[in-house]
Amino acid sequence: MLGEYIKSGDFKGEKHVPVIEAPDTVKKNEWFEVEVSVGKEIPHPNLVEHHIAWIELYAMPEGAPYILRIGRYEFSPTLEEPVIKAKIKLEKNSKLIALSYCNIHGLWEGSKDVKVEE
Template sequence: MLGNFIKSGDFKGEKHVPVIVAPEKVKANEWFEVEVSVGKEIPHPNTIEHHIAWIDLYAIPEGANFIQHIGRFEFVPELSEPFVKTKIKLEKSCRLIALSYCNIHGLWENDLEISVE
């Protein structure tokens, strides 16, 4: 049911889509940086009336029947931008999923496949 309310799109044409920047290939159990932002190509408003409230980052490991919640990053309108850089490590290949919440336009998602060697 929640999936019915999550929107997606091309971040170059839609300012709400979270953008994930990370290496396509990483080594097992070694830390690497992941950057997630909203408004990379088209700036998103950052006012009290219209802003990105938070970004969640998830991983779905290859062959897993569950999702791992990596973290939630909350933003204060006018004082912080919807941008986060964090370090993670993976045991096996997975799909990273970023979910962002706009206080007016709801939930937006994007994903990125990461191969683990």
Template sequence: MKLTETVQTADFKSEKHVPVIHVEKADGLLKIKAIVGEEIEHPNTLEHHIAWIKVFFKPEGEKFPIEVGSYEFKAHGEGEIFTVPCVKTVVKTDKGGEVYALSYCNIHGLWENSVEA
């Protein structure tokens, strides 16, 4: 089995894993926000959590996406501190393209989403 065959894109009814992506274009910048659990919060405990989110941008006409951000979440309830799996980044480009976000749940694996930018 290939790793790409393990990436999921459809969510469960009771909890969310697929990253939601918001993109704003202005003055040659792409303002990107990726969040897991926007509508229904994902658990964030030592036993069950989103460990990381990676964000990629594939410019129009290019063959491969470029990794523009990699974010790890380390606080899952230690000392009553919880990391919310939400990231923001800004990319300088005049090109359109596609933004991808990949997230990893320590129990349910890899999850992907993409939007046109």
């Protein structure tokens, strides 16, 4: 049910979509950096009355019946940009999924596939 309320789009034309920057291919169980930002091409307002309140980052391993929450990152309006960096490792090919929450425009989703090599 929640899925019908999550919006997505092209981050070059929509300032709410979380953009995931990570390598396309990583080595199994080796740490790598992931950056998630909102407003990559079109800056999002960072005002008390209109801001990104939080970003959540997930990994969906290939063939798994579950999703793993990597972390939730909350922001203070006017004091922080909605950008996070996390250092993670994966065991198998995965889809990274980011959710962001705008206090006016709701939930937004972005994703990136990451291939894992031995």
